[in-house]
Amino acid sequence: MSLWARFKNTTLYKSIYRNEYPDTPRNQVLVILNSVVLHLHPVKVPRRAVRVSYTWGLGGLSLLMFLMLTVTGVWLMFYYVPAVPGAYESMKALDTDVIFGPFARNLHRWAAHGMVIAVWLHMTRVFYTGSYKPPREFNWVIGVVLFLITVLLSFTGYLLPWDQLAYWAIQVGSNMAKVTPVIGSYVQMALLDGYDIGPSTLVRWYTLHVILLPLACIALMAVHFWRIRKDGGISTPIPYDEDEEEQEELALAAGETNE
Amino acid sequence: MAEAPEKYQQxxxxxxxxxxxxxxxxWPFLVSIEAIMAITMILAFALMATFxxxxxxDMANPDKTPNPAKAPWYFLGLQELLLHMDPALAGVIVPGAALVLLAMIPYIDRDRRGTGIWFSTKKGLPITIFSAIYTAVIEIALVLVDEVVRLPGMPEGSYRISATVTYLLEQTGLPTAAVSWVGSIFIPLVLMIGIPWVLAVIVKRRYQANTREVMIALYTFFFTSFIVLSAIGTFFRGESMHLVWPWELQPPQ
Structure with missing residues (x-):
């Protein structure tokens, strides 16, 4: 008996993996049911829905970007100081003094752009495949809110490096929000904590970026994934209406006799 | 013989x-695809982050305004609108309305037929292509017109449709405050409602579009607008947000 086989027989291994390697139907079911990550899936999926050309995997890629951003974001948080001029100095330090600093920052930046694009394309895929149709209406609404949160996450993160690019992009962006009819000055105060972007704006946006918006995103993602299952799983063509089928055949038959 | 009701040409x-x-x-049919995609994407992003x-x-300096100052790329479509209309309209009302209208789609198109099929009907793809071209042509034309329109006699340095309309109305003796909203709010609103409206009417007439197909036309309008306006804002707006060719763009200092 090999060492590995012996290890698989120990109480420790069996306490972690409840089933054998999933190469039999029974274990292919159990692996999905027993794993916290895999159990987001149903045990079986429609064959037509696993084609890459149907979904392009965009929903999954959005989640992947979110995970990459969480990991790299935590790495950046170890070093980042939400203060003026500490924020900019920590960016500089990240580039020179921190192991994997530039890599983590680059990855965070590119994955952030990637997530906005992935979420946007995912929404477009869902639209063009008609997957928002009943009974999936409300999950589409949640998806629209998730798109908004994704953009806000990216936008709040944009200010944090506190360089010229960040400062003036946020200046332009928040000037748009300032002119909200009726409640403009309140929006400005809520967003900037003052009349202009300053150190307190940075703290506010940092808090939004690292805790409030990610938590909101996680909560809504949980509902989004849950509802995919509850609304009947991934969308597939609905059966043709029988009457319509009949009509179509009649119309065809009529057409043939006419000719 | 009575005409048969329009079939749902799925x-x-x-x-x-x-x-x-x-x-x-x-397992393994979906999990393997997910794993391959995840690994490929992680590798691609890791490579990009490496190179x-x-x-x-430079550190943020409130006294040194770069020219042009641009928002993040996903807001450049809105920043582009900002050039042509009232800021409250471009910056708040349009994006707010867009999100609300997006969320409303499934409550307007309630027919389940066509679920789970790309473009749903035989007309879906032709309508998408038509709507995309329609939107892109009109929007690019409007951006170009707004860049050059200027009547002789207008004050130095003023141009654009909005200023021209204000100038013309002022000639009738009306005060500036009363007429400036025509160019900056009324005309943009008419265009922003009228362009998709006319599109919906065209696809209804030309393609006998049902609700789903009208939705496809309108979403395509929204999607194409986002791409066209963001691309103009990103690649064609130079100093003082004037139109330039992409190769004339100065990298931000």
């Missing part, structure tokens, strides 16, 4: 009544 696979979906095990550095310019 494209793609047809599922017969009571036909069961062919199912496959998630392409995220930008970091």
């Amino acid at each position: 494209t793609g696979p047809k599922v017969k009544p009571r036909q069961k979906e062919e199912m496959v095990y998630t 392409v550095d995220a930008p970091l310019m």
Whole structure:
């Protein structure tokens, strides 16, 4: 008996993996049911829905970007100081003094752009495949809110490096929000904590970026994934209406006799 | 013989009544695809992060305004609108309305037929292509017109449709405050409602579009607008947000 086989027989291994390697139907079911990550899936999926050309995997890629951003974001948080001029100095330090600093920052930046694009394309895929149709209406609404949160996450993160690019992009962006009819000055105060972007704006946006918006995103993602299952799983063509089928055949038959 | 009611010309696979979906095990059929995609994407992003550095310019300086100052790329479509109309309209009302209208789609198009099929009907793809071209042509034309329109006699340095309308109305003796909203709010609103409206009317007439197909036209309008306006804002707006060619753009200092 090999060492590995012996290890698989120990109480420790069996306490972690409840089933054998999933190469039999029974274990292919159990692996999905027993794993916290895999159990987001149903045990079986429609064959037509696993084609890459149907979904392009965009929903999954959005989640992947979110995970990459969480990991790299935590790495950046170890070093980042939400203060003026500490924020900019920590960016500089990240580039020179921190192991994997530039890599983590680059990855965070590119994955952030990637997530906005992935979420946007995912929404477009869902639209063009008609997957928002009943009974999936409300999950589409949640998806629209998730798109908004994704953009806000990216936008709040944009200010944090506190360089010229960040400062003036946020200046332009928040000037748009300032002119909200009726409640403009309140929006400005809520967003900037003052009349202009300053150190307190940075703290506010940092808090939004690292805790409030990610938590909101996680909560809504949980509902989004849950509802995919509850609304009947991934969308597939609905059966043709029988009457319509009949009509179509009649119309065809009529057409043939006419000719 | 009475005309048969317009059939729902669904494209793609047809599922017969009571036909069961062919199912496959998630492990390995879906899990393997997910794993391959995840690994590929992680590798691609890791490679990019290794070789392409995220930008970091000089420390923020409120006294030194770059020219042009641009928002993040996903807001450049809105910043482009900002050039042509009232800021409250471009910056708040348009994006707010867009999100609300997006969320409303499934409550307007309630017909389940066409679910799970790319473009749903035989007309879906032609309508998408038509709507995209229609939107792109009109919007690019409007941006170009707004860049050059200027009447002789207008004050130095003023141009654009909005200023021209204000100038013309002022000639009738009306005060500036009363007429400036015509150019900056009324005309943009008419265009922003009118362009998709006319599109919906065209696809209804030309393609006998049903609700789903009208939705396809309107979403395509929204999607194309986002791409066209963001691309103009990103690649064609130079100093003082004037139109330039992409190769004339100065990298931000």
